[in-house]
Amino acid sequence: MVKEQRGRWQKQATGLVSVLMLLGLSACQPPPQRSPGIASKVEELGVMLEVQPGEIRVVRRNNLLHVQAEVINPTTQDQTVSYRFRWVDAAGFVLDEEAWKPLLLHGRQRQFLRTPAPSPKAEDFRLEMHAPNNAVPVDLSANQPRQPWNDVVR
Amino acid sequence: MVQINTMMAGRLVSVMALALLTGCATGSGPTSPPMVGGNVQYGDAKAVETVTNSFGSTDLQMIAESMTRSMLQSPALTAGKRRPLITVNEVKNKTSEYIDTRAITDSILTQMTKSGAVRFVVDTADMQDQTEELARQNQSGLYKKSSSKKMGKMEGADYRLVGSISSIVKRSQELHDVYYKFSLRLTEIESGVVEWADEKEIRKTTTAR
Numbered sequence: 001m002v003k004e005q006r007g008r009w010q011k012q013a014t015g016l017v018s019v020l021m022l023l024g025l026s027a028c029q030p031p032p033q034r035s036p037g038i039a040s041k042v043e044e045l046g047v048m049l050e051v052q053p054g055e056i057r058v059v060r061r062n063n064l065l066h067v068q069a070e071v072i073n074p075t076t077q078d079q080t081v082s083y084r085f086r087w088v089d090a091a092g093f094v095l096d097e098e099a100w101k102p103l104l105l106h107g108r109q110r111q112f113l114r115t116p117a118p119s120p121k122a123e124d125f126r127l128e129m130h131a132p133n134n135a136v137p138v139d140l141s142a143n144q145p146r147q148p149w150n151d152v153v154r
Numbered sequence: 155m156v157q158i159n160t161m162m163a164g165r166l167v168s169v170m171a172l173a174l175l176t177g178c179a180t181g182s183g184p185t186s187p188p189m190v191g192g193n194v195q196y197g198d199a200k201a202v203e204t205v206t207n208s209f210g211s212t213d214l215q216m217i218a219e220s221m222t223r224s225m226l227q228s229p230a231l232t233a234g235k236r237r238p239l240i241t242v243n244e245v246k247n248k249t250s251e252y253i254d255t256r257a258i259t260d261s262i263l264t265q266m267t268k269s270g271a272v273r274f275v276v277d278t279a280d281m282q283d284q285t286e287e288l289a290r291q292n293q294s295g296l297y298k299k300s301s302s303k304k305m306g307k308m309e310g311a312d313y314r315l316v317g318s319i320s321s322i323v324k325r326s327q328e329l330h331d332v333y334y335k336f337s338l339r340l341t342e343i344e345s346g347v348v349e350w351a352d353e354k355e356i357r358k359t360t361t362a363r
Binding site: 061062063064082084096097098099100101102115116118119120 | 198200201202204211212215216219222223226227232265268269270
């Protein structure tokens, strides 16, 4: 009976230590570096550690701005992010607010978010991204050295 | 004479003070506190909603946005010089749950109208109100003839929008999986040709804990 209890405690303690180590590791993990072009277009609500915004292409077709943004999951696990585009007119005014959309990325998957602007008035855009399960708050990452994404790939 | 002037000045000061006080007062009195209490919180209406896996606000918003953006790329709507006229027909709910499909088509109509690419004409659901208003203006004898809108001037739609939403539900002990498929078609009324069609698929899975 005592042995059983001791074993259970040991298991619980080991679990707790692993969780704490995992938390500590993820806190120490340097936030990824974004290229200036992508950084100017992507607004992250916290810095995403597991999902990476990739190449962004913009073209005007039929008087509408078309955007294609690549989103990469360099990890082997499935990742979920939410995103939405924010469209801006020539005067810098934000057009109607879009709904947040969920996106599931399988391990090692690249996906393309493709959309035309909602109106010919749209002259510019920002891609807002939010990964609640794998993002660190912006203020924590502000003073830490940034590493290229290749170093984070596991 | 001086006494009368002093009295009048005193009255003026009282009236002004009263006016200032009433100007500052709120509707329910200056001491009324804000209505607080309970667990009410305002949330983000555009946030991803994952409360249950039945049809929700995020599904409605994603469908409306996806359909609108796709339709805006259709050459049938963008090629001509004149903005085409569209009427919204029914979107059939073929799922096993209650879905207000009118809310989806209303969102599509709003977003398409805001884009400036198309115009919408009165659909069958609104036709009763439209004809009643025209009849009131023309037949009640209450309106000036010069300002009342004439009968027989309504414009016919070039296209009609029709669609459906269906679902496949799978359940096991651990999983509850719902797959939604929303389809929309734009048909030219005169020729009957389908000029544009698109689908939006959504999968929602919940696991038992």
